[in-house]
Every structure is written in C-alpha cells, then in structure tokens.
Amino acid sequence: MGGLPIICIADSGYLAGVTIKLNEDGNMTTQHDTLKAKLQQQTPLLWLNPNYQRPTNTEVPVTLAAIRSAENDLARYAPLLEALFPELTNSAGIIESKLLALPAFNQQHWQANASTGALYIKADHALPIAGSIKARGGIYEVLVIAEQLAIKQQLISAGDTPLALLSDAAKTLFADHTISVGSTGNLGLSIGVMTAALGFNAVVHMSADAKPWKKQRLTDRGVTVVEHQGDYASAVAAGREQALSNPQSHFIDDEHSLPLFLGYSVAALRLKAQLAEQHITVDKQHPLFIYIPCGVGGAPGGITFGLKQLFGDHVHCFFAEPTDAPCMLVQLALSDNDQSSTSVYDIGLKNKTDADGLAVASASLLVASMMRPLVSGIYTLPDNDLYRWLYRLKDAEGISVEPSSAAGFAGPQWLLSSAAGKHYLDQQGITDAMPNSTHIVWTTGGRFVPANEYDEFYKLGQKMCDLQTRVKNNQDM
Numbered sequence: 001m002g003g004l005p006i007i008c009i010a011d012s013g014y015l016a017g018v019t020i021k022l023n024e025d026g027n028m029t030t031q032h033d034t035l036k037a038k039l040q041q042q043t044p045l046l047w048l049n050p051n052y053q054r055p056t057n058t059e060v061p062v063t064l065a066a067i068r069s070a071e072n073d074l075a076r077y078a079p080l081l082e083a084l085f086p087e088l089t090n091s092a093g094i095i096e097s098k099l100l101a102l103p104a105f106n107q108q109h110w111q112a113n114a115s116t117g118a119l120y121i122k123a124d125h126a127l128p129i130a131g132s133i134k135a136r137g138g139i140y141e142v143l144v145i146a147e148q149l150a151i152k153q154q155l156i157s158a159g160d161t162p163l164a165l166l167s168d169a170a171k172t173l174f175a176d177h178t179i180s181v182g183s184t185g186n187l188g189l190s191i192g193v194m195t196a197a198l199g200f201n202a203v204v205h206m207s208a209d210a211k212p213w214k215k216q217r218l219t220d221r222g223v224t225v226v227e228h229q230g231d232y233a234s235a236v237a238a239g240r241e242q243a244l245s246n247p248q249s250h251f252i253d254d255e256h257s258l259p260l261f262l263g264y265s266v267a268a269l270r271l272k273a274q275l276a277e278q279h280i281t282v283d284k285q286h287p288l289f290i291y292i293p294c295g296v297g298g299a300p301g302g303i304t305f306g307l308k309q310l311f312g313d314h315v316h317c318f319f320a321e322p323t324d325a326p327c328m329l330v331q332l333a334l335s336d337n338d339q340s341s342t343s344v345y346d347i348g349l350k351n352k353t354d355a356d357g358l359a360v361a362s363a364s365l366l367v368a369s370m371m372r373p374l375v376s377g378i379y380t381l382p383d384n385d386l387y388r389w390l391y392r393l394k395d396a397e398g399i400s401v402e403p404s405s406a407a408g409f410a411g412p413q414w415l416l417s418s419a420a421g422k423h424y425l426d427q428q429g430i431t432d433a434m435p436n437s438t439h440i441v442w443t444t445g446g447r448f449v450p451a452n453e454y455d456e457f458y459k460l461g462q463k464m465c466d467l468q469t470r471v472k473n474n475q476d477m
C-alpha cells in the first residue's frame with residue numbers, strides 16, 4: 001500500500017462492501033483518470049481533497065469580521081421580520097434551526113456505542129419562511145438591498161430602525177423596483193417570499209428541475225415565476241441578462257454574490273453557540289464533522305468558511321452530491337484552478353437528479369476557490385439512497401425532509417467505514433479521538449413539501465430499503 005488512497009468506492013451504496021482505489025505512483029493524471037472514470041460510471045465514492053490545508057494564492061474576499069457584521073445586521077432586521085411574519089414571534093424575528101440529537105435514529109442506524117461518537121442533525125429543513133437552508137442567505141440579501149435602496153433614496157438614514165422599511169413611503173419606493181433571482185426552487189422560495197413581503201416586484205427564474213409546488217407557492221404570493229426549459233445555470237443567466245436591461249432591477253446572483261454567502265455563513269456562529277449550550281466540546285480531542293448537501297456551493301461553502309474560521313482544523317467539512325450532478329467535486333478534482341469552470345456535462349454526466357436543490361452542473365467558481373483548501377472531501381450518492389435516508393429518518397424520528405436534504409446522512413458511513421475515510425482520520429491524527437467525536441448531518445430542506453408529494457418520496461424510500469434488505473438476505477443465504 002505505497003500509494004495514497006484518494007478515492008473510495010462502494011459497490012452498491014449503503015452497507016455495501018467497500019473497495020479501495022490506490023494511486024500507486026502519485027501521478028496526478030492517473031488519479032484524475034481513475035476518478036473521472038468512476039464519476040462517469042456514477043459509482044458512489046468518497047473523494048478526499050488533496051488540497052485540504054494547503055496554502056493557496058487565492059485572495060479570499062470574506063472575513064470573520066464580515067460574517068459577524070452580517071449576524072449583527074440580522075439582529076437589527078429581527079423586529080422587521082417579526083412584524084412581517086407571525087411565525088417568527090417565538091424567536092423574536094431570528095430565523096434559526098435547532099441542533100437535534102436523534103435517539104431512535106441513532107439506535108437503528110448509527111452505532112451509538114463509544115467508538116463512533118455522537119450524531120446530530122442541524123435542522124434547517126424546518127426553517128420558517130423558506131423551509132430550507134436558503135432562508136438565511138436569501139432573506140439577508142433582500143434586506144440588505146432594501147435598506148441600501150432606502151438609504152440611497154433618503155427615505156431613511158444609516159442607523160435608523162429597519163422598521164422604517166415597512167412604511168408606506170418605502171412600499172411605494174419598492175413597488176417601483178424589481179428583485180430577481182435564478183433558482184432550482186428553494187432559493188426562489190426564500191428570496192421570492194421575502195421580496196414580495198416588502199412590496200418589491202419579485203421575479204424568480206426557475207430551471208426545468210423546479211418542482212411545480214415550489215412555483216405555485218410563489219405565484220400564490222404574487223411572485224412572477226419565469227419558467228425556463230434549461231438547467232439552473234441557464235435560468236441564472238437569463239435572470240442576470242433581464243436584470244441588466246432594467247436599472248430599477250436587482251439580480252441576486254447565486255454564483256457570485258457575497259451578501260448571500262455571508263448570510264449563509266452566519267449559521268456557523270449560531271451553531272457554535274448551540275454547541276456551547278449543549279456542552280459539546282470541539283478541539284483536537286473532540287473533532288467535529290459536518291456533512292452538507294452541495295448544489296452550486298453557496299450554502300455549504302458559506303457554512304464551511306464560517307466554521308473553519310471558528311474551529312480551524314478541529315472541524316472537518318464534507319459535502320454530499322448526487323452521482324449525476326457532482327459539480328463541486330468535478331470542479332475541485334478535475335480543474336487545477338478556478339479561473340474557468342469544469343462542469344458535469346464536460347465529463348458526460350447529465351445533471352439529472354430528483355434532488356432538485358442539488359441539480360447544478362457547474363459549481364460557483366467563487367465558492368470553489370474558497371473551498372479548495374477548506375473542504376475535507378466530497379462523497380456522491382444515487383437518488384435511491386436519498387429516498388432510503390428520507391424514509392429511515394421519518395420512520396425513526398417522524399422528521400420529514402425533501403430528497404436533497406437527505407444526502408448528508410450517507411456521510412458518517414463513508415468516513416467511519418470506508419478505507420478512504422479511515423485514511424483521512426489517520427492522516428489527521430484523530431483516529432483515537434473518534435469516541436469523542438461529534439457528527440452533524442445538515443438537513444437542508446423540506447418543511448413546505450406538500451403531504452401528497454412527501455408520501456410518494458416516503459413510499460419510494462420504503463421500497464428501496466426493502467429491496468436492499470432482500471438483496472442482502474439473498475447474499476447471506
């Protein structure tokens with residue numbers, strides 16, 4: 001075993017036998033080719049980031065101070081949010097999710113013994129207003145745009161209470177302005193609902209992957225939904241183009257926006273406080289592992305960036321992507337830099353997945369360049385496994401998530417049971433610390449999925465789990 005195990009491949013998903021691919025000679029081309037072939041075959045795998053912890057020349061446009069400032073802004077905006085949305089009364093206008101232990105799920109699906117540490121979820125699937133991880137970033141950027149516009153038009157002065165943004169004068173001003181966004185669904189829900197609530201014209205450009213109920217929910221709130229035949233990137237491009245031709249229009253650009261990224265990253269500060277409240281220590285002897293589904297990269301990237309600022313080498317962040325849409329993996333593993341994009345189409349994949357929140361063919365280059373030295377690794381999983389985890393979570397805990405949101409659950413298995421995962425722990429010198437480790441699966445969306453659609457997901461998951469049990473029993477006989 002002279003080489004470096006960079007990728008690890010499961011033969012058929014959950015609980016499957018795991019084989020290891022060794023890179024014997026350390027030659028990058030060989031490594032790329034092996035990985036590329038496996039990605040093309042849509043083989044689920046764990047890729048360890050060879051640039052993790054390596055210094056880079058990239059100038060990072062975000063600081064911890066900027067994240068704290070975004071958190072302060074959100075605290076200032078809280079009374080306004082509370083006034084607009086009665087569901088925020090209990091939290092006094094703060095949009096935040098719980099950090100939850102899962103006792104029943106742990107018993108059934110997590111070796112809840114001393115050797116593996118503790119498993120939690122960060123329950124963004126339940127976030128109010130938007131019903132997904134997009135709530136913090138999207139709502140934050142809309143409020144920043146609204147406040148800046150009101151200051152520029154001398155409706156308010158910097159430092160005035162943001163409640164002034166609810167005045168009739170502000171409403172009249174906003175009615176002359178448009179805020180638009182391109183989305184596969186959830187970002188549109190977050191931004192569209194907030195935008196319409198303030199009285200702006202709201203336009204959401206939806207990709208072909210977007211679920212009809214997400215479009216309907218927006219239309220019901222007076223948001224204009226523009227449907228596109230193409231994928232997420234083409235919906236974003238169309239929105240960007242249309243906004244350019246209208247000076248009263250603001251386009252929220254998921255591929256490039258810093259305010260959006262900062263809004264997402266505020267979750268890191270909030271999580272740190274929650275860990276402290278629950279007396280969960282994070283240090284070399286108590287490593288923290290995070291598993292987050294990744295689409296274009298903004299939400300998982302923002303959170304990872306924030307957590308790395310707060311916990312440094314003691315937090316280990318892994319992203320989850322569908323086997324047919326692993327855009328961040330392709331960008332980080334198959335491009336040597338982030339000046340230009342390598343998409344999943346470039347290697348012959350189709351970007352077809354039921355995980356609409358993750359149906360993105362090209363990662364944000366801004367986020368990719370920041371993640372290069374920060375993300376520990378990325379694993380892929382097929383849609384069938386998304387449904388399986390969705391089902392198991394509901395079955396054990398009564399928690400409903402959407403398919404994209406279930407992707408995080410495959411992570412701990414990869415880390416703890418695969419050769420690549422074990423290699424990572426060894427390399428980091430934390431194998432012995434694993435009994436004290438904390439694992440957080442980020443559940444990223446699902447609150448507003450209509451019951452009938454959720455039922456379909458659940459039944460499919462149940463069927464997939466039964467199938468797996470039957471296959472396993474046959475093998476055992």
Ligand SMILES: *Cc1c(COP(=O)(O)O)cnc(C)c1O
Pocket residue numbers: 132133134186187293294295296297298299300301357358402404405444445446
């Ligand atoms: C958008 C989304 C993600 C990923 O966020 P990106 O910023 O696109 O990487 C994950 N899960 C759900 C449910 C989402 O809607």
